[in-house]
Amino acid sequence: MQNSILKNTILVTGGAGFIGSNFVLQSMSYADEKIINLDLLTYAGNLQNIKSISGNPLHVFVNGDIADELLVSSLLKKYNPKAIINFAAESHVDRSIEESSQFINTNILGTYNLLEATRHYWNSLSEEDRKLFRFIHVSTDEVYGSLEMTDSATTEKSRYQPNSPYSASKAASDHLVRAWYHTYGFPTIITNCSNNYGPLQFPEKLIPLVIVSIFEGKILPIYGNGENIRDWLFVTDHCSAIRLILENGKVGETYNIGGNNEKTNLEVVQIICSLFDKQLPADKGNLIHPQTNKPLVSYSELITFVPDRLGHDKRYAINSSKIQQELHWRPTESFETGIVKTIEWYMNNRDWISEIKTGEYSKLRALQ
Template sequence: MILVTGGAGFIGANFILQWLAHRDEAVVNLDALTYAGNPENLRSVEKSDNYRFVHGDITDADLLQQVFARYRPRAVIHFAAESHVDRSIHGPEAFVHTNVTGTQRLLDAARRHWQHLDGHDRETFRFVHVSTDEVYGTLGPDDPPFRETTPYAPNSPYAASKAGSDHLVRAYFHTYGLPVLTTNCSNNYGPFQFPEKLIPLVIANALAGKRLPIYGDGRQVRDWLYVEDHCRAIERVLKRGRVGETYNIGGWNEMANIDIVRKICAVLDRWAPLADTPLKHPETGVAIGHYADLIAFVADRPGHDRRYAIDARKIETELGWTPEETFDTGIGKTVKWYLDNRGWVARVQDGSYREWIAQHYNPSTYKAEK
C-alpha cells in the first residue's frame, strides 16, 4: 500500500479518488483535518477495503513511527502542507511548523522505515514530495518559465516554508540516500478546492451575489493546471521518475487573474443565467445583468508575485506526461462541479471561514472595475 499525507485536502483527495478508481492497491490517508481538510471529500471511498484513514499530524513523530510500523507502505506521497499565501502573511509560524518541521519528521520516519527494508522492497521504496512553483519567486513579463534548475527565490512565508521543505528532501537524498522525488506544480484548480483560493471563491461569491475581490490591478499571471492532470503526473513520477530528481508540472496555461475571473463569469452567465435567478448588487441594490458586474478591486497583498510560469518539458520528455485538459475544458468541468455541489460549498463555509474572508476582503476597500 501507499501512504498519502494530507489526503483529505484538495489535491490529496483528488489523488486518492483517482488512485482507487484505477488501481487495486490500498491507500492509507494521514491527515490532521485542519480547516481545509474535509473527510466529506472522500465519502465515496471511506468504506472501501482499500482505504484507511488515520487522523493525525505529520509533526507527531510517535504517531508517524506507529503508522509506518503498522502499514509498512511501499511509497509516501507527501501533500500535507499549509498552503495559502494570505494566511502565511498573517501567521507564518504555522507554515514553518507544518511545512518544515512536519516534513523533516516525516522524512525521518520514512528513512527509518526504508533502512529496515530488504531487497526489492528497499530498492523500490519511494518518497514523493509535492511542492509548488512559488519557491522560484517571480518572473518578469518576458522571462522564460521556471525550469527545474531555476534558483530558489521565495517571496512569501508560505513559499519560503515550502522551499525549506524542498531543501530538506534534497538533503535526505544526498546525506542518507533516501529515494526521494520532488514535484513543483503550478496553480491547481478543480473539484473540492477550499473556497479561499481564487477560482472557487469567485464561483461561490458570484452565485451568492457577493463581490468578486481582485487583488491590485488583477494582472498577476499564473500557470493553471487542472487537478486531475496534476494527479496523473504524480502517479507517473512515482512509477517512472528518476530518484533524486525534481519535475516541474504545469498546464501551459498562463493567464492573468482578471481574465480568469471574467472567464468564470462568462461560463456562469451561460449555465446559471441571472434571468433564472435574479441578483442585486450588494451595495446599490440594483439588479445586475452579468456576474462580471460583481467584480471589485481590493488593495494588493504584500509582496505579491507578478508572474509564475512552468516549463514542463522535462516531465513530458522523460516520463511521457502531458496535460489532457485545456483551461477551457478544465474550467468548464470545475464550474459544473461547483454548481452541482452547492451543499458541499455551504458546509465548508463555516463561521471561522466567513470571519477570515471578512478580515481579508473588507468591503470598505472595494473599488469599481477599471
C-alpha cells in the same frame, strides 16, 4: 531486521485536502493498492472529500500529524508501505502572511519528521525493498519566485527565490528532501506544480471563491489591478503526473508539473463570469448589485479591485518539458475545458459548500 514491503500499499499524507483527496479518489478508482491516508484535518481538511470511499477496505483513514514521530513510525511499521506521497502542507499565502507559525510547523518541521521517521523505516528494509521504495514530496512553483513578462518559464534548474512565508516554508522543505537524498541516499523525488484548480478546492482560493461568491451574489474581489499571472493546472492532470512519477520517476530528480495555461487573475474571473452569464443569466434572475443596488446585467459587474496582497508575486510560469519528454505526460485539460468541469462540480455540490460555510463539516473532525 528485514521487513517485506506490502507492494500494493502507499502512505498518502494530506489525503483529505484538495489535491491529496483528488489523488486518493483517482487512485482508488483504478489502482489495486491499499492507501493509508494520514491527515491532521486542519480547516482545509474535509472528510466529505473522501466520503465516497469511507467503506472501502483498501482505504484506511488516520487522523494525525506528520510531525508526530511516534504516529508516523507506528504507521510505517504496521502497514509497510512501498511509498510515501507527501501532500500535507499549509498552502494559503494570505494565511501565511497573517500567521506564519503553522506554516513553519507543518511545512518545515513536519516534513523533517516525516523524512526522519521514513528514513529509519527504509534503513530497516531489505536491500531489494530499499531499491523499490519511493518518497514523493509535492511542492509548488512559488518556490521559484516572481517572473517578469519577458522571463522564460522556470525549469527544474531555476534558482529558488521565495517571496512569501508560504513559499519560503515550501522551499525549505524542498531543500530538506533534496539533502536527505544526497546525504543518506534516501530515495526522494520532488515535484513542483503550478496553480491547481478543480473539484474539492477549499473556497478561499481564487477560482472557488469567485464561483461561490457568484452563487451568493457577492462582489468578486481581485487583488490590485488583476494583472498577476498564473499557470493553471487542472487537479486530476496533476494527480496523473504524480502517479507517473511514482511509477517511473527517477530517484533524486525534480519534476515541474504545469498546465500550459498562463492567464491573469482578471482573465480567469472574466471567463468564469462569462460562463455563468450563459448558464444562469444575471439579467433573468432579478439579481441586484450588493453595493449599487442596481439590477445586474452581467456577473462581471461584481468584479471589484481590492488593495493588493503584501509581496504579491507578479507572474509564475512553469516549464514542464522534462516530465513531458521523460515520462510522456501531458495535461489533458485546457483551462477552457477544466473550468467548465469545475463550475459544474460546484453547481452540483451546493451541500458541500454549505457545510463549509456553516462549519458543519468541522463536526466530522471532532468525531475522529
